[in-house]
Amino acid sequence: MKIVVLMKQTFTTEARIELDGSGKPNDSKVKKVVNPYDEFAVEEAIQLVERKVAEKVTVVCLGPASAEEALRQCLAMGADEAVRVDSAGLEEADSSVVASVLAGAVKSMGYDLLLAGYVAVDDNAAQVAVRVAELLDIPQINVVSKLEVANGTATGWREADGRTEVLEVPLPALVTADKSLNKPRYPTLPNIMKAKKKPLEIKAPADFGINPPASKTRVVKYELPPPKSGAKIFKGTPAEAAAALVKALREEAKVV
Amino acid sequence: MTVEIRPRIKGYSFLLEETDPALVFTPEDFTDEHRQFIRTTREFVDQEIEPIREELEKLDRDLLKNTLKKAGEAGLFMIEVPEQYGGLGLDLISQMVVIENLGGSGGFAVAYGVQIGIGSEPILFFGNDEQKQRYLPRLASGEIIGAYGLTEPGSGSDALAARTSAALSEDGKHYILNGSKVFISNGGIADLYTVFGKVNGEHFTAFLIERGAPGFSIGAEEDKMGIKSSSTTTLTFQDVKVPVENVLGEIGKGHKIALNILNLGRIKLGVGVGGGIKQALGRAVRYGIQRKQFNTRLVDFPLIRQKIAGMVARAYASESMGYRTSGDIDEAIRAAGAHGEPTLDRQLATLEELSGECAINKVFDSECLDWVVDEAVQIHGGYGFIAEYKVEAGYRDARISRIYEGTNEINRLFISGNLFKRAMTGRLPLIGAVQKIQAAVLSPLEPYDGAGKPLADVAEAIFNAKRLYLFVGGVIAQRFMPDMDRISKEQEALAWMADMVIHIYALESAYLRAVKRIEAGDPPAESHADAVRYQMLDSTAVIEQSARTLLEGYFADDSLKTNLAVLRKFAKWPHVNRVELGRKLAKAAVEAEGYPFEVVS
Numbered sequence: 064m065k066i067v068v069l070m071k072q073t074f075t076t077e078a079r080i081e082l083d084g085s086g087k088p089n090d091s092k093v094k095k096v097v098n099p100y101d102e103f104a105v106e107e108a109i110q111l112v113e114r115k116v117a118e119k120v121t122v123v124c125l126g127p128a129s130a131e132e133a134l135r136q137c138l139a140m141g142a143d144e145a146v147r148v149d150s151a152g153l154e155e156a157d158s159s160v161v162a163s164v165l166a167g168a169v170k171s172m173g174y175d176l177l178l179a180g181y182v183a184v185d186d187n188a189a190q191v192a193v194r195v196a197e198l199l200d201i202p203q204i205n206v207v208s209k210l211e212v213a214n215g216t217a218t219g220w221r222e223a224d225g226r227t228e229v230l231e232v233p234l235p236a237l238v239t240a241d242k243s244l245n246k247p248r249y250p251t252l253p254n255i256m257k258a259k260k261k262p263l264e265i266k267a268p269a270d271f272g273i274n275p276p277a278s279k280t281r282v283v284k285y286e287l288p289p290p291k292s293g294a295k296i297f298k299g300t301p302a303e304a305a306a307a308l309v310k311a312l313r314e315e316a317k318v319v
Numbered sequence: 320m321t322v323e324i325r326p327r328i329k330g331y332s333f334l335l336e337e338t339d340p341a342l343v344f345t346p347e348d349f350t351d352e353h354r355q356f357i358r359t360t361r362e363f364v365d366q367e368i369e370p371i372r373e374e375l376e377k378l379d380r381d382l383l384k385n386t387l388k389k390a391g392e393a394g395l396f397m398i399e400v401p402e403q404y405g406g407l408g409l410d411l412i413s414q415m416v417v418i419e420n421l422g423g424s425g426g427f428a429v430a431y432g433v434q435i436g437i438g439s440e441p442i443l444f445f446g447n448d449e450q451k452q453r454y455l456p457r458l459a460s461g462e463i464i465g466a467y468g469l470t471e472p473g474s475g476s477d478a479l480a481a482r483t484s485a486a487l488s489e490d491g492k493h494y495i496l497n498g499s500k501v502f503i504s505n506g507g508i509a510d511l512y513t514v515f516g517k518v519n520g521e522h523f524t525a526f527l528i529e530r531g532a533p534g535f536s537i538g539a540e541e542d543k544m545g546i547k548s549s550s551t552t553t554l555t556f557q558d559v560k561v562p563v564e565n566v567l568g569e570i571g572k573g574h575k576i577a578l579n580i581l582n583l584g585r586i587k588l589g590v591g592v593g594g595g596i597k598q599a600l601g602r603a604v605r606y607g608i609q610r611k612q613f614n615t616r617l618v619d620f621p622l623i624r625q626k627i628a629g630m631v632a633r634a635y636a637s638e639s640m641g642y643r644t645s646g647d648i649d650e651a652i653r654a655a656g657a658h659g660e661p662t663l664d665r666q667l668a669t670l671e672e673l674s675g676e677c678a679i680n681k682v683f684d685s686e687c688l689d690w691v692v693d694e695a696v697q698i699h700g701g702y703g704f705i706a707e708y709k710v711e712a713g714y715r716d717a718r719i720s721r722i723y724e725g726t727n728e729i730n731r732l733f734i735s736g737n738l739f740k741r742a743m744t745g746r747l748p749l750i751g752a753v754q755k756i757q758a759a760v761l762s763p764l765e766p767y768d769g770a771g772k773p774l775a776d777v778a779e780a781i782f783n784a785k786r787l788y789l790f791v792g793g794v795i796a797q798r799f800m801p802d803m804d805r806i807s808k809e810q811e812a813l814a815w816m817a818d819m820v821i822h823i824y825a826l827e828s829a830y831l832r833a834v835k836r837i838e839a840g841d842p843p844a845e846s847h848a849d850a851v852r853y854q855m856l857d858s859t860a861v862i863e864q865s866a867r868t869l870l871e872g873y874f875a876d877d878s879l880k881t882n883l884a885v886l887r888k889f890a891k892w893p894h895v896n897r898v899e900l901g902r903k904l905a906k907a908a909v910e911a912e913g914y915p916f917e918v919v920s
């Protein structure tokens with residue numbers, strides 16, 4: 064069984080975003096990482112190989128050359144191969160475009176199971192993975208906190224309002240990860256070294272016969288969130304702190 | 320053996336020439352692989368050490384061993400061990416990124432440092448193939464833990480005066496060891512001990528002793544001021560039979576092992592300490608952001624900002640210096656190995672060549688750390704005095720670094736003594752340089768040509784500091800010529816000259832890094848320049864004060880007056896507004912919520 068993981072390189076969640084002269088988030092100044100939700104997907108894929116459910120994990124990322132560091136990290140965690148689809152000319156592309164490129168790429172690469180984080184922490188759109196599944200016309204289970212794969216089916220558990228839903232779909236299918244799915248490993252030093260020898264291919268959309276469509280949305284403007292006012296910590300026993308909090312919400316914040 | 324080393328990689332040559340910034344390794348030059356190593360090390364600290372920090376502080380040996388095992392699983396012990404013995408055989412920079420990022424972990428960092436350093440390097444560099452096969456793979460994996468026993472109750476700084484004795488058994492199969500060691504790190508948890516003793520009370524020799532050998536006992540844990548999560552015990556040998564196969568290196572050549580291992584130990588300690596500096600700085604800044612007095616964040620008080628600026632400048636200088644030296648060592652080893660594998664002999668010769676720089680790192684970093692943890696406590700106010708706050712342990716943990724790997728006094732004596740020896744034997748063309756300076760003093764000084772250089776004001780200060788050093792060092796050395804032995808008794812002269820050398824190297828390392836940033840056109844280059852200038856204020860003050868004190872100590876009357884007049888000619892530093900500069904540099908740290916030159920998220 065072959066697993067393909069969709070991965071995006073994102074800002075770190077602690078990154079302090081600044082806007083550049085043209086009003087866009089300043090890319091060069093912030094440090095980037097594997098989107099944390101995609102890390103759960105990579106971890107799950109590796110565990111499926113370790114449990115001998117799957118044979119091979121390929122990680123694919125649409126991004127610039129700098130995304131290769133993130134792909135190397137996935138390889139160091141244990142993925143077998145990586146593909147970077149070059150994003151040149153697609154820097155402004157929206158989720159629909161990204162999804163169509165990725166769908167085309169994984170289609171020609173071949174897969175039995177697609178894994179991805181359910182959301183990327185930078186734009187919080189939660190669009191790409193679900194669109195890929197739609198474009199490929201395969202079933203999907205989203206935001207899973209537990210996954211089992213056996214006998215040509217994938218079973219996913221997901222937390223819904225006050226209950227857990229269990230969904231079963233036939234493979235090939237797409238599953239997106241929630242943060243409770245697993246605890247991603249950090250790569251060991253020897254695996255970091257071994258990852259250097261693993262294949263990392265660089266492709267253009269055209270290599271997969273894809274001609275990226277035009278974006279369906281347009282960013283009108285980026286704005287930074289208003290500066291946060293200081294947090295307040297209520298000390299004392301939990302009961303005292305709760306009482307003080309309610310009082311503050313009533314009298315100071317006037318929200319209850 | 321002699322090794323051809325490229326000119327710029329000659330030890331102490333920085334005193335005699337300018338270094339091309341392009342040839343200096345800086346943290347901004349980290350590769351993707353370095354960044355991954357850093358992330359893994361930080362993940363290890365966050366996941367395996369931080370959650371059990373308090374338990375580790377109580378020194379539960381099983382917990383410590385277990386945590387070391389996990390470090391082994393992450394491959395953290397494999398860094399230096401060659402691939403053929405189960406390691407990764409990384410170059411020094413790659414080792415350093417791991418060491419630095421574990422450096423803030425108090426006693427655990429000590430246990431780790433011993434395992435990868437003095438616990439395994441004696442075998443790595445001096446073991447025969449059989450010994451390496453037997454121990455290195457298990458040390459690299461963490462299956463066994465190493466320790467190193469040199470210090471004795473009666474011999475610390477004077478380590479070669481050890482009294483532990485070894486006598487060959489009648490059948491010639493064993494050495495019988497008697498004696499004791501004190502303050503042995505990992506003593507209570509190790510499986511393998513490299514121990515020094517004297518064969519027939521005379522020939523200083525290293526032995527490999529395994530835990531459990533009959534007659535070998537391990538004492539109780541010392542109750543220490545800091546690094547409490549590390550194990551420190553005495554070792555006692557009562558007629559311990561050590562198989563002759565366990566002699567490490569040659570009989571009577573133990574000093575070679577002890578001295579060579581020190582060089583690596585010092586630079587690694589320095590870089591590890593650098594990790595502690597950045598950690599304390601980060602904690603102080605984050606605390607100061609969240610704590611308000613007089614309705615103002617602590618970090619917004621100018622006096623607090625100046626403290627933060629001092630921390631940043633020290634962290635910057637220490638980091639720049641550690642990676643500069645490590646990069647030079649790597650390059651010298653590569654150059655030495657250009658016609659074949661860099662053999663262990665060549666590696667040792669390279670380390671010896673740069674032994675002065677290794678000692679400089681050790682002294683500067685350990686003293687910066689002490690200053691930084693002290694101010695970190697101060698920024699925390701009363702809370703800094705309370706064990707619940709991590710800076711309290713950081714303060715206590717820092718203190719040991721000035722004591723082991725050679726006390727800072729011993730290291731200062733070494734820095735100057737070693738330099739003089741090289742000058743006298745012509746290994747370092749110091750005398751010619753001194754003569755040139757002395758001739759130049761007689762006429763109006765040749766101005767520094769900094770035209771078109773970035774940070775030309777700093778470059779000029781460094782240029783002047785070097786001239787001042789050569790002048791002062793020269794006139795003092797001449798006082799004792801031709802009997803150079805006498806100068807070794809002038810400890811003040813040696814130590815205060817060492818202070819000048821240390822600050823020249825630290826300031827220049829920071830400067831070279833900043834120039835590299837400016838030339839690369841990096842946006843935060845301005846902060847780099849601020850850090851260098853702040854360090855320049857402190858370093859030039861030490862340099863000038865040391866020079867003055869030296870002249871006043873060794874000259875009187877007219878000759879003192881003449882020499883002080885020369886001092887004034889050289890001691891020309893640019894005017895810097897510390898008020899503004901400090902506030903600005905601290906602002907960068909407050910915005911970054913810690914060290915502003917962090918290169919990995």
Ligand SMILES: Cc1cc2nc3c(=O)[nH]c(=O)nc-3n(C[C@H](O)[C@H](O)[C@H](O)COP(=O)(O)OP(=O)(O)OC[C@H]3O[C@@H](n4cnc5c(N)ncnc54)[C@H](O)[C@@H]3O)c2cc1C
Nearest residue numbers: 467468469470474475476502503504722723724726728729
């Ligand atoms: C926690 C801890 C862990 C340690 N781990 C190890 C280990 O794993 N293995 C090991 O072998 N050792 C270890 N040591 C020992 C350490 O290396 C020694 O303590 C150190 O070398 C100093 O020796 P000493 O304590 O005997 O002090 P001394 O040598 O007695 O020095 C006392 C003071 O006199 C000064 N002094 C000494 N000689 C001179 C001189 N010639 N000129 C001027 N001043 C001088 C020193 O600088 C110092 O200030 C450890 C020590 C500690 C505290």
